Amino acid sequence: MTLYQKLATRLREHIQHDFYKSGDKLPSVRQLAQEHGVSISTVQEAYRQLEQEQLVEARPKSGYFVCIPKKDNLPSISRPPQRPLEVSQWEEVLNMLMNRSGNKGVQLQHAMPDMKASTLKPLLKTLSDLTKQKPELGLGYSDVRGSEELRMQLCRLTVASGCQLHPDDIVVTSGCQEALSVCLRAVTEPGDIIAIESPSFYGSMQAIKAANLKAMEIPTHPETGISLEALELALDQWPIKAIFVTPTCNNPMGYNMPEEKKEQLYRLAQSYDIAIIEDDIYGDISYQFPRPKAIKAFDQDGRVLLCSSFSKSIAPGTRVGWIAPGRYRDKVTHIKYVSSSMCPVLPQLAIAKFIRIGGYAKHIRQMRQNYEQQRDHILNAIKIHFPSNTRVSFPVGGFILWVELHPSIDTMKLVERCREEGVNFAPGPLFSATGKYRNCFRLNFSEQNKEKREWAIKRLAAILHDSDTRIEHSAPETSALI
Amino acid sequence: MTLYQKLATRLREHIQHDFYKSGDKLPSVRQLAQEHGVSISTVQEAYRQLEQEQLVEARPKSGYFVCIPKKDNLPSISRPPQRPLEVSQWEEVLNMLMNRSGNKGVQLQHAMPDMKASTLKPLLKTLSDLTKQKPELGLGYSDVRGSEELRMQLCRLTVASGCQLHPDDIVVTSGCQEALSVCLRAVTEPGDIIAIESPSFYGSMQAIKAANLKAMEIPTHPETGISLEALELALDQWPIKAIFVTPTCNNPMGYNMPEEKKEQLYRLAQSYDIAIIEDDIYGDISYQFPRPKAIKAFDQDGRVLLCSSFSKSIAPGTRVGWIAPGRYRDKVTHIKYVSSSMCPVLPQLAIAKFIRIGGYAKHIRQMRQNYEQQRDHILNAIKIHFPSNTRVSFPVGGFILWVELHPSIDTMKLVERCREEGVNFAPGPLFSATGKYRNCFRLNFSEQNKEKREWAIKRLAAILHDSDTRIEHSAPETSALI
Secondary structure (H helix, E strand, C coil): CCHHHHHHHHHHHHHHCCCCCCCCECCCHHHHHHHHCCCHHHHHHHHHHHHHCCCEEEECCCEEEECCCCCCCCCCCCCCCCCCECCCCHHHHHHHHHCCCCCCCEECCCCCCCCCCHHHHHHHHHHHHHHHHCHHHHHCCCCCCCCHHHHHHHHHHHHHHCCCCCHHHCEEECHHHHHHHHHHHHHCCCCCEEEEEECCCHHHHHHHHHCCCEEEEEEEECCCEECHHHHHHHHHHCCEEEEEECCECCCCCCCECCHHHHHHHHHHHHHCCCEEEEECCCHHHECCCCCCCCHHHHCCCCCEEEEEECCCCCCHHHCCEEEECHHHHHHHHHHHHHHHCCCCHHHHHHHHHHHHCCHHHHHHHHHHHHHHHHHHHHHHHHHHHCCCCCEECCCCECCEEEEECCCCECHHHHHHHHHHCCEECEEHHHHCCCCCCCCEEEEECCCCCHHHHHHHHHHHHHHHHCCCHHHECCCCCCCCCC | CCHHHHHHHHHHHHHHCCCCCCCCECCCHHHHHHHHCCCHHHHHHHHHHHHHCCCEEEECCCEEEECCCCCCCCCCCCCCCCCCECCCCHHHHHHHHHCCCCCCCEECCCCCCCCCCHHHHHHHHHHHHHHHHCHHHHHCCCCCCCCHHHHHHHHHHHHHHCCCCCHHHCEEECHHHHHHHHHHHHHCCCCCEEEEECCCCHHHHHHHHHCCCEEEEECEECCCEECHHHHHHHHHHCCEEEEEECCCCCCCCCCCCCHHHHHHHHHHHHHCCCEEEEECCCHHHECCCCCCCCHHHHCCCCCEEEEEECCCCCCHHHCCEEEECHHHHHHHHHHHHHHHCCCCHHHHHHHHHHHHCCHHHHHHHHHHHHHHHHHHHHHHHHHHHCCCCCEECCCCECCEEEEECCCCECHHHHHHHHHHCCEECEEHHHHCCCCCCCCEEEEECCCCCHHHHHHHHHHHHHHHHCCCHHHECCCCCCCCCC
């Protein structure tokens, strides 16, 4: 290794370990030359190397800076089949879910938030106090729509997403999964067609399957979301009953649909007189502050069913989700009731208090900052270690990203190989109704432990660089995205 | 009031207040005459009066005893319309559910168990300890099928109902309502017909409605359950997809279907090759010990989906239910997952421990005794205070009973009138797909406070005796049961 390569390696490590963070000014050429006892030209050569790797950029008259991760290698816009299809892939989803408990290694497959955050302590204390002091609350039922105290706090909270809600406009659910399932059943009849983003969260798609509906996957841009042009074509051609989107901090791609596009989507739903089911589960942990508006903010006639929960902003184990069902309130209340009757009271009261005393705002402020830093770190790590033809989404909220590998790679095989080596991710086909995106996968970066995350990325990269055909398609395909 | 009437009133009060319990020997005629300073014939006249009221019985050469409540005035066998029908009555159910929180007075409308029992303390302590000591367990997810620890304990528990289950045969749910809903969706396609008991729990019927199914109500005997003859006729005539029954401590009538009849029902399902959804939610609090077998005990080919929860044996707020889905396990796991994802872990672990350390067995032993005494008390109170043409079911488990009034009484009107006076019950039409049983209602007797319960029965009776037409049908009907 030459001197400049040694220096470049050292600087690269510093960047990887966040000693220098995205946007930080790096030491001057002169300073580095002195510190390391090398020549000016060696330092310049090292910086040139890092510039080529897009880790460092030179700014005229200012010096060298750590690159802010860019969106220059985003995944392609998706091109799912343009017809309504039944959802498959349940076996694959179940396989991943069942590997939860017994599994060793680094778990990057589930969209689990950071649950070790110290900002959660006030919530845990309230829960513990309530359980001890008012155990009777844990035994009884709440209102069929959920605790009024919580619904009031939810109204306060949703002001940030541009919504004006009354407690009576809200129905509390067992997490967002129940919210989505209930809404789907409330606005459809069996056999109906639902337009969805592609790729899309597997939980939503399996709910479409279970409700005997068909999914019409719509081409989706990795930066702005569902293609309105493609959606309109589909609406013209098929009797689509509802549009199902996750427009804010999308799962799996992490984009925010621009607000004007959200409004356009709403107008489109209006002109075709159909409902929108809006999954806002990641909305509160958008890195942008104040957070982006929800589509629900533009809703004038109650056709938007806003769904959310605290599973991503706090923790999934609380199982506190909710729906603002608009004009579908009565049907939603009915289906929620038959789905699982009332929800447990204590977690609702604890979260309501957490919001009321400002603990929630403080917590998500911290999470926003952490997740954004962790995104920069993982994007850099991927850039450094993964094959250069890798494409990666650029999340602007949340803690998951979408990786698109060379079309020859089969992530259903990769996932098995990586599991053996202690790295777990969610393979692409889970996010398609028909098993597409075989060369893609979703990664979680909520893990605070940087070394652990970096180790996982390096292991993944090493397996990818390994020319072992076990991870390639048996029969070569053109591109899984076409 | 004559002397003998005064004495009869005093004795009646003693019986009502359980100073003398069902089956107790009463003081001899001589003893009473001495104590009260009255003649032998006065005491004899008083006893004769109480015999007429069926409160007291004379046993040759033994003296007088407090009557054990008898089944001599049971409700008629039901005669629902013999065709599949869509379920209505959601408005009525919602109306009752929504009156939960703001409502004052005595709440006898919900099937809520006694949650003040001291035998629940070990469970509450475990919950409190876990919440404090292992808060991280409250934040994460469990296995998609539920905590293995709980599923193991459930296998132990169900031995009592004659079932031999393996932890892998069990899927944990958010209460029994989710269990029933998931099972319905797992064994049917939209448009299918489900055979159910009549009257039947409104939660099951609303789940039938929400799954786009039709209900075929089958005549049901108040002592032995669903009529197998009527069921077989219906199976011959209609393409029924599944049978949905609550054969052990039935809701609302409280009967146990005899075991040989349970086996016959299973054979019938086998010969028509259809599934049985068995709601066993009250099974553990059968007064009979050991508890009756479940239909699942006879299941040889996995066609019985056994559903239960701890909502009646412990408390509904725990929201821990489960399914033993037999051959439908994969479908059930799928629908459970889309319905509400995983269940909270802490209540599962707390209940598992409660079972393991013997707390659950102790608790239900106590509840069995309490509920049986409370049944005797409420049956006596109804006999004493209600109009003589009242018919009442004879629960052999659980804490609810079914009252059939004179056909001219409209319980949908009665419920409003009684609510004003602070007494709440569940009107009969909620328990029918089509609003029948207008002259019936369901009463909860889990309330430990005897005075409160008796006050409620007296208020109810006073309103019934009041000839006010507000509680009668506007247009006279023959009988709501025909």
